[in-house]
Amino acid sequence: MGSDVFRGVEFYLDERKVKDATEVKHLLKVGGGCRSFYLDEMVTHVILDSALPPSTLLPSDAVVVHSDWVKISSRCETLLPTAPFELSDSRLFSGLVVCTSKLSRADTEKLGAMVLYYGGKMQRRLDSSVTHLVTMETSGLKYESALRHGNSVKVVTPEWVVDCITHDEKVGEEGYHPSAPPTTPVGSREYHSPTCNGETEERGEAQSLVVPANAPPPGPADTPPPGPADTSPSGPANTPPPGPVVTPSP
Numbered sequence: 001m002g003s004d005v006f007r008g009v010e011f012y013l014d015e016r017k018v019k020d021a022t023e024v025k026h027l028l029k030v031g032g033g034c035r036s037f038y039l040d041e042m043v044t045h046v047i048l049d050s051a052l053p054p055s056t057l058l059p060s061d062a063v064v065v066h067s068d069w070v071k072i073s074s075r076c077e078t079l080l081p082t083a084p085f086e087l088s089d090s091r092l093f094s095g096l097v098v099c100t101s102k103l104s105r106a107d108t109e110k111l112g113a114m115v116l117y118y119g120g121k122m123q124r125r126l127d128s129s130v131t132h133l134v135t136m137e138t139s140g141l142k143y144e145s146a147l148r149h150g151n152s153v154k155v156v157t158p159e160w161v162v163d164c165i166t167h168d169e170k171v172g173e174e175g176y177h178p179s180a181p182p183t184t185p186v187g188s189r190e191y192h193s194p195t196c197n198g199e200t201e202e203r204g205e206a207q208s209l210v211v212p213a214n215a216p217p218p219g220p221a222d223t224p225p226p227g228p229a230d231t232s233p234s235g236p237a238n239t240p241p242p243g244p245v246v247t248p249s250p
Contacts, residue, residue: 006033013047027074091119099126101135101142
């Protein structure tokens with residue numbers, strides 16, 4: 001993380017109202033932020049995960065933001081706009097709890113950044129609090145668990161999240177079930193899902209999750225470890241290795 005991401009941020013943090021408070025404080029301090037123990041006029045950001053009582057007096061210029069603003073800004077190594085993280089029920093994915101299944105790590109991280117940025121929550125475990133399971137498959141323990149929860153858990157493909165952001169509204173989940181035909185009801189994107197041999201199987205047009213223009217900026221790129229070196233015989237392309245030399249009889 002850059003050492004000055006939070007430079008100029010004077011923050012007030014109530015540890016009783018912030019999940020992972022120790023981590024959040026560390027990120028702010030390492031990034032150059034300065035903590036205030038009082039809600040005075042020096043405070044620029046109030047970090048909370050739940051709303052303050054209406055009677056609370058806040059500094060006139062302070063903004064109240066969810067701790068996800070700190071985590072995602074740190075991950076992206078840039079100070080993100082606070083508006084999508086302000087404590088409000090008006091954000092696009094407010095009230096949504098999203099769980100993923102059988103997505104690549106890269107797609108899961110992109111999806112998580114988008115959901116959190118627009119007010120939703122992400123969790124690994126599928127329980128009664130989950131509202132949406134995002135997957136490309138109709139199999140697996142999480143998928144079976146979602147079926148047992150009935151209509152309380154909507155099963156959708158990643159394209160549902162992308163289309164909601166693209167159109168700036170929650171579109172209907174109908175047509176986004178992973179068992180639905182490849183065509184999507186909104187837009188005309190395509191999707192490729194990986195196969196076991198490293199190739200892709202066509203189900204649309206992109207090899208990974210297509211991030212819309214109004215999505216949050218991605219974090220630092222994850223570089224996969226290099227694969228084994230190519231040990232195939234050298235020589236001109238498409239030329240088979242030479243066979244044994246045949247000497248004609250005298």
